[in-house]
Amino acid sequence: MSMSTGISLQCENILVAFGGLKAVAGVSRSFESGRIYGLIGPNGAGKTTLMNALSGHATLSAGKVILNGRDITKLSVHARTRAGLGRSFQITKVFSGMTVLENLKLAAFAHLYRVQPFWMPAGRFADVRQSAEKVLEQIGLGRLAHAPAENLSHGDQRALEVGLALLSDPSVLLLDEPLAGVGHERLEQAIELIRRIVAGRTVLLIEHNMDVVMQISDEIVVMVQGQLLASGSPAEIKANPAVRAAYLGNDE
Amino acid sequence: MSMLRLDQIIMAAIIAAMMVVPMMSASEESLNLVSLILIWGLFAVGFDLIFGMAGMLSFGHAAMFGTGGYALALLAPQFGFLPALLVAALAGAMLAFLLSVFALRVSGLFFSLLTLALAQLIYILASTKLRAFTGGLDGIPGVPRPVMFGVDFYNNRNFFYFLIAVFVIGVAIMAVLRVSPFGNALKAVQANDVRAEQIGYNVQRLRQCAFMISGAYAGVSGALLASLMFYVSPQMLHWSTSGDVLIMTLLGGKGTLLGPVLGVAVFEVLKEELSQFTQHWYGILGIVFILCTIFLPNGIAGLFAVLGRIGKGASK
Secondary structure (H helix, E strand, C coil), X not given: CCCCCCEEEEEEEEEEEECCXXXXXXXXXEEECCCEEEEECCCCCCHXXXXXXXXXXXXXXXXXXXXXXXXXXXXXXXXXXXXXXXEECCCCCCCCCXXXXXXXXXXXXXXXXXXXXXXXXXHXXXXXXXXXXXXXXXXXXXXXXXXXXXXXXXXHHHHHHHHHHHCCCCCEEEEECCCCXXXXXXXXXXXXXXXXXXXXXXXXXXXXXXXXHHHHCCEEEEEECCEEEEEECHHHHXXXXXXXXXXXXXXX | CCCCCHHXXXXXXXXXXXXXXXXXXXXXXXXXXHHHHHHHHHHHHHHHHHHHHCCCCCCCHHHHHHHHHHHHHHHHHXXXXXXXXXXXXXXXXXXXXXXXXXHCCCCCHHXXXXXXXXXHHHHHHHHHHCHHHHCHHHCEECCCCCEECCEECCCHHHHHHHHHHHHHHHHHHHHHHHHCHHHHHHHHHHHCHHHHHHCCCCHHHHHHHHHHHHHHHHHHHHHHHHHHHCEECHHHXXXXXXXXXXXXXXXXXXXXXXXXHHHHHHHHHHHHHHHHHCCCHHHHHHHXXXXXXXXXXXXXXXXXXXXXXXXXXXXC
């Protein structure tokens, strides 16, 4: 995990085209270490596709992704995770049929062992149990360790999503709507949780709730029609007339 | 998790009892029947690693099963039985690797269809194109049995003990594999392959390893069947062999260690009994299979799991 200031993630002219549609139409941007970036924009602006391009789920038509100075454009998804790029998904993808702790242990095994041990029962790995339990406490699900993951409330599943990404100890974390579906009464608590667990990492997060994203982010990046329109502090973005016209204006 | 559950103990007891029956009676029929169950059981236990654990439906396991049989038939006379059995395992794994190079490019139904097509290709090769080596449709008669430690395994009873030894070793190895981190990773791949890849698992390599191990099991069991029957033919490579092991596994309960063995037992016993009355035994077996998939979606093992839960509730 790189704690020093500097650039941890760099997009160089990223283009993702589906047929004739340019979902991401040439995005260049650097993300500084240890800061939380809120990625906002109207529906269909290409936010999730940009995230997919960064994590390796979408193929780039052109451009480069550079992580901590290393070109990861050609790497597969799991290799990017090993290189230090974590990600949570918009649609919850926890492992059903397993408990919360088992979910986290899977992520711990993936992180700690390049070749999965096959000669010994999984229960005997104390190192894995320790890192899984550490994250379990961090995400505040200690009381639900042995609950089946699919039985969790929506908000708790979102927390588990983030926990799974956290176990690879990523220097850059991509969070696709980590707070979607979290009840109003638990929102403050959830925001606090995210701020705490991502401390020291570079975070790019997509969030539709404007109050939340303004509160949680150090910097806002606005995306419209596959391109970056503006970026700046939450206060600057709120005051930016172009952003208001393209995006925030819709709410008024 | 690591605690032995009641249903697993019951299933293990049934299988152990099954192995004792031929030891108690003098009948050659029960000896032959249980020998077949052990061999096909080992095949099904290996098949479930990719089907039940990794969630991949291979329709091409006959290729590895038959190749194991041919490997033993061709190599045992020159190199001895155990080295040939080892080569049968390696041949199964290598062939699985070759198939996976093509079949793992696609997933789901396309994986099944591609494994089916590639396995049929091997069937055609063995039955016609490579006639010089394989004896074509006539197959190879006189497949040997081991002769070692001064024991004559041409005696069916002695060979039965040899089969028990291989079966127990095979199941024990699989028992560890399934609860190991590797086994857990396969379950993760089945539950959600996108997530598994995202948390850092090399999903394709895991699938490939599972397919190769499963292929090795198929190779060994195919070799043992050829040795039991003193004969190997392209029928072992035929797609219906792949279908049989699938039916057996589903009947017994996919995703469980011992369920598939019970599925094999039911399959073989029904086949044995029904074929004495009618030549349409396969049709009746099909009806039994359909009823089972409707009323026992988790197979025989699912039935025991329910019993285990009732037992657990009663003991509290």
